[in-house]
Each structure stands twice: as structure tokens, then as C-alpha cells.
Amino acid sequence: MTTVDTNPKIEILPEHIIDQIKAGEVLERPASLLKELLENSLDAGSTEIHLHLIENGMDLLSIEDNGHGMTFKNLPYAFLRHATSKLKTFEDLYRLHSFGFRGEALASVAASARVTCTTQPKDLNAEGGKIIIAGGHTELLIAQQASTQGTAIYIKDLFFNTPARLKFIKSKVSEKSALKKMIYSFVLCHPEVTFTIKWDEKEKEIFKAVAKENAAERIAQVFFGRKAETQNLIFSEEMYDNYRVRVYFTKETYTTPQYRHHYLFANRRFFQDKSLHSALLRNLDVFWRFGESGHYVVQIDTPPEEIDVNVHPNKIQVKFLRSDVVYSLLVTAIKNGIKKVVSQMPTESISLESTPSFFSRADNQNFDLMNLVNDSGNGSGSNYSSSSYNDQSEYNLFNRESALTQEAPRFQRLQNQFLIADLGQPTLIDLKKLIVSYFTKELKSFSLSDESTGPLLISEPFKILKGKIDTQFETIKSLGFEFDRLNAEYIVLRTIPKFLPQALLASLSEVLIKYFNLPKTQQFESASFQKFFDENFSDNLLSEAPSAWIERVVAENACPEAMVELTADRLKSLFK
Known part of the structure; x- marks a missing residue:
């Protein structure tokens, strides 16, 4: 039996163990090592970067650049922990204009591999140097001069002195995919830099520098290979205050994850965010089939002081001070990008001969697209529109299943407000009456039941000054909508x-806010609400209503008062 010392002595860890612990935090795998080295090269002002990887960086990972280099005096300091030229005060952490800033990258590399570094400063008359470090121990440090400026780092035998870490290295395919992802992230957000990549002894992959305004050329080259076709890229851009979001995406989808390119950048820094990724997948499902996705690049520009990048050892996560603005700009940019595509689609005329069968599945998908074209409203009442999604909603499950069923009713838009459905007998549907009746009934039913609500992944903001609405939060909560006051100007929706289908979330929530902000409203009365809803009905609701949701309501015969059967003669007269 192992005995436990009840009075152990506290001792300070040796420096070499501290170095290896820190290295384990920063360098999880070759891809994280490469990230740190590329960031240093770019911070050095490099316009050319050359990479060579053997055995996915485990045997050799070399990076050569033409940056401003280091002097012989500064060279050994570069491999010390917490030595950096990029921070002077604590406040600098929250207005970063560089990638690396903690001074841990090269120290971690030196503690985990055999490193050779040669460097020459911009002043070619000054002394550069060469250093060789193996497992944290300096084996050589000499001064030397070169004819060209820049730094070259050669890393061999990664984790040779920490074999326990080698057990956590994944398969060759997985490691190479991670390396490619990291390399391409820098290639995409730095089009002004020339990159060459050589894998083992294969032919080099070359990305020549292009002007920043021609970033689409670089993106197309990464997405489509040598045949860079920018016409296959869809671009959209939105701005608000000092925030800007640019989105590039494709209509084509890919079933295999390793062939997909999904990239999020904040101030040219690659990061990962599940909520933003989910927003892209759901807003682009008009193009991308369930279980598949295409390529996308999202470039987010924010003021440096309104983003925190120091929230993860590998700096792959960021925090936005105004995340609601970022999310809303992203969703708006996606929708506007889709509108551009759909506006170029030819409008198909209605064929009377095909009336009995009404819609094909392709037509029903186009119905969703045309809804987006007609969407010109502002759902949140602020200077930007926003949308949120609830993964646990029963509606989402129905939506996915309905898209696959062949028995669902098919619709034809008629004069915007009306639909014609093939329900065995041609039926005219008043979409406005359908929406008003359905939600009035459902709100009343919810208030009398013990049903649970679904939390939103991202809270939905609404701009409304502090006032009567704040006293009505508990009443509104009984209808399934939980609001909180964010600040003097904004409230946010939590559940x-x-x-409620998410596509109608913003518009219907706004109706409720207006209703309960009326001077005389103290509680929910279905008759008065239905009248108010009908009088304040927004045309946005007609275009935002998802076709799958309409199919569901119609199939359940939830609002028969909104549907009128049509005879064949009456149907033909509608198309004259």
C-alpha cells in the first residue's frame, strides 16, 4: 500500500520542468508549433515565408522569412520565457497590434525539440547570429553576418525529450489536416505575403502575393486549387460603428470534412467559435444540404481594445466586447449574400398544365430562397438585424425531417400574401391570417400549460429604452419569452x-414588446392581442415564414380559418 506523507515539503520546481510544462500548454501538436512560428514571422514584417515539413513536422519543420531579423545581442533573449518586444504595459494586452505577445513560443520550442536559428537584421552591416538549442540547453551561440535580412528556424525531433507527449500525437492524416488548416489560415488572411509550402520531397505549393483588395483571388486559390475561379465565390460585407464583417462562401457542398474550408478571423487572427459556425451552417442551409457544407471565410474587424485574444493558451478563442453586434452583422451579411445569388436566378412562370401536381421539391426550395429576396425589414428594431437559433427546438427537428418527406404539401406564392397548396383539393391560404391566428392560439395555450422553453445559444438584442416594458417581464415570461435588461438602451431575449420557428423570432418578439409596452396593457388577452397583431402586422413576417413551418401548420390543420378550398374554375381565374 502506498503511504501518503501528511506533512509534505513544498519545493520550487526546477526550471527545465517548468519549461516543459509551459511548452505542453503552448505546443499541443505540430500545428500549434507552426502557428507560433508563423505569427512571429508576420510580426517581423515578412513579405515572403517558406515552409518545409518532413513527416508532418515531427522530423523537420523549417520556416524561413525575410522579416527584420534580430541582432546577435537579442538572439539569445528570444528563446527565454516571457521575453518579448511587443508588450510594455499591462494595458497593451487589450490593444494588441501583433500576433505573438507573451514571449512563450520560442522558449517552448527550445524546451521540446532540437532548434537551429540563424538571423540577420535589416541593417546588413550589423551582426546577426546563429544559435543551436537542444531540449532547453544552448549548444552553440555565435555571431555571423548574412547578405540578406530575415530569420530561419529549423526544428528537428519534436518532443524528443518528452516521449510521453508523443502518445497524444494523432494519426498522420489527422496531423497533416491540422497543419494544412493552420497554414491556409495564414495564407488566407495575409494575401500580401508570398507563401511556399513543401511537404516532404513533394513539389512546392506556391501562393504568390496579391493586393489586399484582390483577396478573393487568394481565397479562390485555396478553395479551388490552381484553377482559381473567383466567380464561384459569393461575397457580402456589413459595417456598424467600427465593426466590419466580410463573408466569402460557396454554394457547392462537400461531404468529407477534410475537403471543407471553414475559417473565422478576428483582426486577421484565426479563431474558433461554435456559435458563429452554427449561424453560418443554418443560414446557408438554403444552399447546403443537411450533413454537408461548403467553404466559407469570415473576416471580422473590430477596434483592438474591444477584443480579448488572451483567453486560451493556444490563442484559438477570442472574446468580443460587443458579441451581439458581431453576430448580427454576420447573419445580415450572409442573408444579403444569398439575396445577391437569388436575385440573379431566372423567375420561372407558372404552368397551368402542371396545376394538379403544383410544386416539385426543387420549387419548394426556391420558395425559401424567394422569401430571402423579399426580406428587406429590420427585425430587431436597431441599426442592424440579428437572428438566433435554438438547437434543442422541436421545430428544428421537424424542419429537418420535413425537408426529406415526399408527402409534405407544396405551395405556390400568389400576390405575396397568399399561397396555393395542393391538399388533394387546391386550397388558397391567407398567410397573414395563418400567422396571426396560429401564434395567438399558441401563446394562449402556452400560458395555460406547463410547457418548458428553449434557451437561445446567442441572446437576441432589442433596442428599447428603460420604462414600462421592464415591469412586464414576468408576464411575458409566462408566454415563453424571457427578457433581461442589458443596459439603458437594450433588452435581450434569453429563451x-x-x-416558435427561429426565422420568425425577431419579428414576433418585437410585436410582443410593442404590445406589452402599450399604456393600458397589463396582461395577455388573446382577443386584444390578435387585434393588435393584425393591425401592426409586418410584411417581413410574410417573407420570413419558413416553408417547412407552413407545411407543418397546414398539415396539422391548425388554422382552418386561414384556408379556403378552390374549385378548378376559380383556380384558373387566379392566374389570368
């Missing part, structure tokens, strides 16, 4: 009832 929604499960009967």
Missing part, C-alpha cells in the same frame, strides 16, 4: 417557446 423562447418551442412552437
Whole structure:
């Protein structure tokens, strides 16, 4: 039996163990090592970067650049922990204009591998140097001069002195995919830099520098290979205050994850965010089939002081001071990008001969697209529109299943507000009456039941000054909508009832806010609400209503008062 010392002595760890612990935090795998080295090269002002990887960087990972280099005096300091030229005060952490800033990258590399570094400063008359370090121990440090400026780092035998870490290295395919992802992230957000990449002894992959305004050329080259076709890229851009979001995406989809390119950048820094990724997938599902996705690049520009990048050892996560603005700009940019595509689609005329069968599955998908074209409203009442999604909503499950069923009703838009459905008998549907009746009934039913609500992944903001609405939060909560006061100008929606489709979330929530902000409103009365809803009905609701949701309501015969059967003669007269 192992005995436990009840009075152990506290001792300070040796420096070499501290170095290896820190290295384990910063360098999880070759891809994280490469990230740190590329950041240093770019911070050095490099316009050319050359990479060579053997055995996915485990045997050799070399990087050569033409940056401003280091002097012989500064060279050994570069491999010390917490030595950096990029921070002077604590406040600099929150207005970063560089990638690396903690001074841990090269120290971690030196503690985990055999490193050779040669460097020459911009002043060619000054002394550069060469240093060789193996497992944290300096074996050589000499001064030397070169004819060209820049730095070259050669890293061999990664984790040779920490074999336990080698057990956590994944398969060759997985490691190479991670390396490619990291390399391409820098290639994409730095089009003004020339990159060459050589894998083992294969032919070099070359990305020549292009002007920043021609970034689409670089993106197309990464997405489509040598045949860079920018016409296959869809671009959209949105701005608000000092925030800007640019989105590039494709209509084509890919079933295999390793062939997909998904990139999020904040101030040219690659990061990962599940909520933003989910927003892209759901807003682009008009193009991308369930289980598949295409390529996308999202470039987010924010003021340096309104983003925190020091929230993860590998700096792959960021925090935005105004995350609601970022999310809303992203969703708006995606929708506007889709509109551009759909506006170029030819409008198909209605064929009377095909009336009995009404819609094909392709037509039903186009119905969703045309809804987006007609969407010109501002759902949140602020200077930007926003949308949120609830993964646990029963509606989402129905939506996915309905898209696959062949028995669902098919619709034809008629004069915007009306639909014609093939329900065995041609039926005219008043979409406005359908929406008003359905949600009035559902709100009343929810208030009388013990049904649970679904939390939103991203809270939905609404601009409304502090006032009467704040006293009505508990009443509104009984209807399934939980609001909180964010500040003097904004409230945010936290939860929604499960009967509410997310596409209608903003518009319907706004109706509720207006209703409960009326001077005389103290509680929910279905008759008065239905009248108010009908009088304040927004045309946005007609275009935002998802076709899958309409199919569901119609199939359940939830609002028969909104549907009128049509005879064949009456149907033909509608198309004259």
C-alpha cells in the first residue's frame, strides 16, 4: 500500500520542468508549433515565408522569412520565457497590434525539440547570429553576418525529450489536416505575403502575393486549387460603428470534412467559435444540404481594445466586447449574400398544365430562397438585424425531417400574401391570417400549460429604452419569452417557446414588446392581442415564414380559418 506523507515539503520546481510544462500548454501538436512560428514571422514584417515539413513536422519543420531579423545581442533573449518586444504595459494586452505577445513560443520550442536559428537584421552591416538549442540547453551561440535580412528556424525531433507527449500525437492524416488548416489560415488572411509550402520531397505549393483588395483571388486559390475561379465565390460585407464583417462562401457542398474550408478571423487572427459556425451552417442551409457544407471565410474587424485574444493558451478563442453586434452583422451579411445569388436566378412562370401536381421539391426550395429576396425589414428594431437559433427546438427537428418527406404539401406564392397548396383539393391560404391566428392560439395555450422553453445559444438584442416594458417581464415570461435588461438602451431575449420557428423570432418578439409596452396593457388577452397583431402586422413576417413551418401548420390543420378550398374554375381565374 502506498503511504501518503501528511506533512509534505513544498519545493520550487526546477526550471527545465517548468519549461516543459509551459511548452505542453503552448505546443499541443505540430500545428500549434507552426502557428507560433508563423505569427512571429508576420510580426517581423515578412513579405515572403517558406515552409518545409518532413513527416508532418515531427522530423523537420523549417520556416524561413525575410522579416527584420534580430541582432546577435537579442538572439539569445528570444528563446527565454516571457521575453518579448511587443508588450510594455499591462494595458497593451487589450490593444494588441501583433500576433505573438507573451514571449512563450520560442522558449517552448527550445524546451521540446532540437532548434537551429540563424538571423540577420535589416541593417546588413550589423551582426546577426546563429544559435543551436537542444531540449532547453544552448549548444552553440555565435555571431555571423548574412547578405540578406530575415530569420530561419529549423526544428528537428519534436518532443524528443518528452516521449510521453508523443502518445497524444494523432494519426498522420489527422496531423497533416491540422497543419494544412493552420497554414491556409495564414495564407488566407495575409494575401500580401508570398507563401511556399513543401511537404516532404513533394513539389512546392506556391501562393504568390496579391493586393489586399484582390483577396478573393487568394481565397479562390485555396478553395479551388490552381484553377482559381473567383466567380464561384459569393461575397457580402456589413459595417456598424467600427465593426466590419466580410463573408466569402460557396454554394457547392462537400461531404468529407477534410475537403471543407471553414475559417473565422478576428483582426486577421484565426479563431474558433461554435456559435458563429452554427449561424453560418443554418443560414446557408438554403444552399447546403443537411450533413454537408461548403467553404466559407469570415473576416471580422473590430477596434483592438474591444477584443480579448488572451483567453486560451493556444490563442484559438477570442472574446468580443460587443458579441451581439458581431453576430448580427454576420447573419445580415450572409442573408444579403444569398439575396445577391437569388436575385440573379431566372423567375420561372407558372404552368397551368402542371396545376394538379403544383410544386416539385426543387420549387419548394426556391420558395425559401424567394422569401430571402423579399426580406428587406429590420427585425430587431436597431441599426442592424440579428437572428438566433435554438438547437434543442422541436421545430428544428421537424424542419429537418420535413425537408426529406415526399408527402409534405407544396405551395405556390400568389400576390405575396397568399399561397396555393395542393391538399388533394387546391386550397388558397391567407398567410397573414395563418400567422396571426396560429401564434395567438399558441401563446394562449402556452400560458395555460406547463410547457418548458428553449434557451437561445446567442441572446437576441432589442433596442428599447428603460420604462414600462421592464415591469412586464414576468408576464411575458409566462408566454415563453424571457427578457433581461442589458443596459439603458437594450433588452435581450434569453429563451423562447418551442412552437416558435427561429426565422420568425425577431419579428414576433418585437410585436410582443410593442404590445406589452402599450399604456393600458397589463396582461395577455388573446382577443386584444390578435387585434393588435393584425393591425401592426409586418410584411417581413410574410417573407420570413419558413416553408417547412407552413407545411407543418397546414398539415396539422391548425388554422382552418386561414384556408379556403378552390374549385378548378376559380383556380384558373387566379392566374389570368
